[in-house]
Amino acid sequence: MEIQVMEDILGRNDAIAAENQAIFAKKGIFALNLMGSPGAGKTALLEKTMAALKGDLRLAVIEGDLFTSKDADRIAAYDVPVIQINTSGGCHLDAAMVQKVLQQLDLTALDLLIIENVGNLVCPAEFNVGEAAKAVVLSITEGDDKPLKYPLVFKESAITILNKVDLLPYTNFDMAAAKKDIAKIHPQVPVLEVSCTTGQGLDRWYAWLRQKVEEKKQAGGENR
Amino acid sequence: MEIQVMEDILGRNDAIAAENQAIFAKKGIFALNLMGSPGAGKTALLEKTMAALKGDLRLAVIEGDLFTSKDADRIAAYDVPVIQINTSGGCHLDAAMVQKVLQQLDLTALDLLIIENVGNLVCPAEFNVGEAAKAVVLSITEGDDKPLKYPLVFKESAITILNKVDLLPYTNFDMAAAKKDIAKIHPQVPVLEVSCTTGQGLDRWYAWLRQKVEEKKQAGGENR
Numbered sequence: 001m002e003i004q005v006m007e008d009i010l011g012r013n014d015a016i017a018a019e020n021q022a023i024f025a026k027k028g029i030f031a032l033n034l035m036g037s038p039g040a041g042k043t044a045l046l047e048k049t050m051a052a053l054k055g056d057l058r059l060a061v062i063e064g065d066l067f068t069s070k071d072a073d074r075i076a077a078y079d080v081p082v083i084q085i086n087t088s089g090g091c092h093l094d095a096a097m098v099q100k101v102l103q104q105l106d107l108t109a110l111d112l113l114i115i116e117n118v119g120n121l122v123c124p125a126e127f128n129v130g131e132a133a134k135a136v137v138l139s140i141t142e143g144d145d146k147p148l149k150y151p152l153v154f155k156e157s158a159i160t161i162l163n164k165v166d167l168l169p170y171t172n173f174d175m176a177a178a179k180k181d182i183a184k185i186h187p188q189v190p191v192l193e194v195s196c197t198t199g200q201g202l203d204r205w206y207a208w209l210r211q212k213v214e215e216k217k218q219a220g221g222e223n224r
Numbered sequence: 225m226e227i228q229v230m231e232d233i234l235g236r237n238d239a240i241a242a243e244n245q246a247i248f249a250k251k252g253i254f255a256l257n258l259m260g261s262p263g264a265g266k267t268a269l270l271e272k273t274m275a276a277l278k279g280d281l282r283l284a285v286i287e288g289d290l291f292t293s294k295d296a297d298r299i300a301a302y303d304v305p306v307i308q309i310n311t312s313g314g315c316h317l318d319a320a321m322v323q324k325v326l327q328q329l330d331l332t333a334l335d336l337l338i339i340e341n342v343g344n345l346v347c348p349a350e351f352n353v354g355e356a357a358k359a360v361v362l363s364i365t366e367g368d369d370k371p372l373k374y375p376l377v378f379k380e381s382a383i384t385i386l387n388k389v390d391l392l393p394y395t396n397f398d399m400a401a402a403k404k405d406i407a408k409i410h411p412q413v414p415v416l417e418v419s420c421t422t423g424q425g426l427d428r429w430y431a432w433l434r435q436k437v438e439e440k441k442q443a444g445g446e447n448r
Contacts, residue, residue, distance in 0.1 A: 005229050037262045038345045038374060039366025066346065070369050089376060091315065091346040119373070121262045122290065122315040122344050141365035141388070142263025145294050149343070150262060152313060164365070167394055 013127055016095035020130020023102065024113070028221020030212045031113045033093075033129055035153055036137035038119030041163040043071045044196040045137060045205070046114060050078035052206050053112070057213060058223075060105050062115045064093040071116065081105055092123040095130055108223060111213050121146070125153040133158040133212065140164050141171060144178040147185055154185045159192065159208055166195040237351055240319035244354025247326065248337070252445020254436045255337045257317075257353055259377055260361035262343035265387040267295045268420040269361060269429070270338060274302035276430050277336070281437060282447075284329050286339045288317040295340065305329055316347040319354055332447060335437050345370070349377040357382040357436065364388050365395060368402040371409055378409045383416065383432055390419040 024031045036042050046061060053059060060081040063072040072084035083101045085093060098115060105113070115131060117124040125134070136157040138146055141164055147154050154160060160182055168175070179191055190208065194201035217224050248255045260266050270285060277283060284305040287296040296308035307325045309317060322339060329337070339355060341348040349358070360381040362370055365388055371378050378384060384406055392399070403415055414432065418425035441448050 037343075037366075038370055039261065039363070065373055067375060068369075068372050070373065089346075091344075118346070119261075120315075120344060120346050122313075122342070123347065139263070139365060141363060141391070142261075145292075146262055148292050149289055149294065151291060167365070167391065170391055170394060 010126070013095050016099055017128035017130045020095055020099055020102070021132070023107065024130060024132065025219075026222060027107050027110065028216050028219065028223045029107065029110050029113050030209075030216045031115065031131045032209075032212070033115050033117060033124075033131035033134045034137065035117045035121070035124045035134060035157070036119065037121045037139070037142055040119070040137040040139045040142065041196055042116050042119070042137050043074055045161065045163065045194070046116060047074055047078065048196050048199070048202055049114070049206065049209070050075060050080045052202070053209065054078060054080055057210070058109050058111045060110055060113050062098060062101060062113065064097075064116055064118045066090065066118060087118060091118060091120050092127050093117050093129050094127045098129040110223065111216075112209060121150045121153055125156050132216070135159045135161065137161045137163050140173040140175075141167055144174045144181070147178060147181040151185045154182055154189075157186070157189065159190045160186075161205065162191060162193050164195060164197070165193045165200060166198050234350070237319050240323055241352035241354045244319055244323050244326070245356070247331065248354060248356065249443075250446060251331050251334065252440050252443065252447045253331065253334050253337050254357075254433075254440045255339065255355045256433075256436075257339050257341060257348075257355035257358045258361065259341045259345070259348045259358060259381070260343065261345045261363070261366055264343070264361040264363045264366065265420055266340050266343070266361050267298055269385065269387065269418070270340060271298055271302065272420050272423070272426055273338070273430065273433070274299060274304045276426070277433065278302065278304055281434070282333050282335045284334055284337050286322060286325060286337065288321075288340055288342045290314065290342060311342060315342060315344050316351050317341050317353050318351050322353040334447065335440075336433060345374045345377055349380050356440070359383045359385065361385045361387050364397040364399075365391055368398045368405075371402060371405040375409045378406055378413075381410070381413065383414045384410075385429060386415060386417050388419060388421070389417045389424060390422050
């Protein structure tokens with residue numbers, strides 16, 4: 001019975017996600033669903049990204065959190081349009097939550113929309129919100145065993161960002177082992193080693209985002 | 225409709241949790257539900273705990289994970305009875321999962337049962353599994369903003385363990401701010417600063433566990 005309920009919920013969610021996806025495609029917006037554990041560094045990565053890209057791309061952010069507007073406040077400081085969704089305890093964003101706030105954004109002047117999901121390495125990977133791609137941020141302080149223990153989010157993500165590599169000397173994280181496990185789950189997926197503290201590796205992340213926006217541009221859309 | 229389904233699921237879970245709780249009470253076993261994000265250091269804390277307490281307490285561990293037996297293997301190395309529950313993608317343990325494996329443990333010779341939940345700071349806090357108390361482990365690398373962003377797990381937990389304090393010099397974690405927020409959510413809750421790498425603060429954790437086991441002993445039970 002619970003399985004049937006879950007299938008119904010996922011089916012309804014997929015229908016709304018398809019509507020969102022059609023809206024983004026029509027405008028030519030690249031929408032990214034950014035996932036990771038609490039404290040993986042998703043918001044820190046977005047702060048760096050806003051500073052680096054807002055000069056030449058039209059950006060907006062949707063922030064998902066159970067409670068508080070702490071993350072949205074951090075993004076707003078970069079003078080980029082940002083909407084906070086509070087799930088009131090809910091463990092993931094769903095397509096309906098995202099659809100409901102889209103009207104608060106000017107979709108006619110947007111290249112890149114990043115949707116930061118609730119901090120959770122499990123549930124968000126099960127719910128599409130209409131994104132063109134998913135990305136996962138794993139802090140190396142979480143340990144190299146995480147890909148095999150939480151495979152779905154690594155399988156679903158078009159890119160894996162290994163964050164806080166400045167802390168590698170103080171941990172027992174085995175980079176080779178982690179990359180081998182990620183490749184087992186998702187062959188050929190790009191894996192970036194970055195630090196939002198030192199800036200290491202962020203250029204590759206920006207280049208990946210620019211490439212995705214460029215691909216959307218080539219595909220056309222009202223905003224182009 | 226989804227709210228009704230959720231209430232039904234929680235109601236059924238609570239009934240089974242009460243059965244588990246009655247079993248533990250009858251035997252005089254202190255059962256602890258240990259929660260935290262992926263990579264907070266729950267298993268590392270248990271490794272230290274097994275080494276420190278197995279000489280004078282009768283211990284067992286139930287390990288909850290989506291996939292793999294990595295954590296159970298780590299505990300088994302300490303020659304302590306351990307059962308792995310794999311949720312196959314499920315985001316939390318529930319009371320029925322725990323009840324199903326109890327027969328694999330010798331409950332007639334047990335003082336302390338620690339149930340390590342799935343790595344997730346959200347969903348596990350909503351499901352009692354029959355424990356006498358909950359505990360939460362937060363790695364300081366996750367950031368000092370986490371208590372207010374994930375309040376339920378801090379509210380439900382009888383003790384908060386701030387882990388990986390050896391990494392404090394390399395982060396911007398504000399210990400005073402974190403403790404203030406935890407006290408707002410759960411006044412008077414004990415908050416321990418520990419490092420499983422250096423051993424700092426672990427004595428207070430062991431003392432807390434011994435105290436809880438002693439209280440169960442005073443309350444009687446077949447194992448006493």
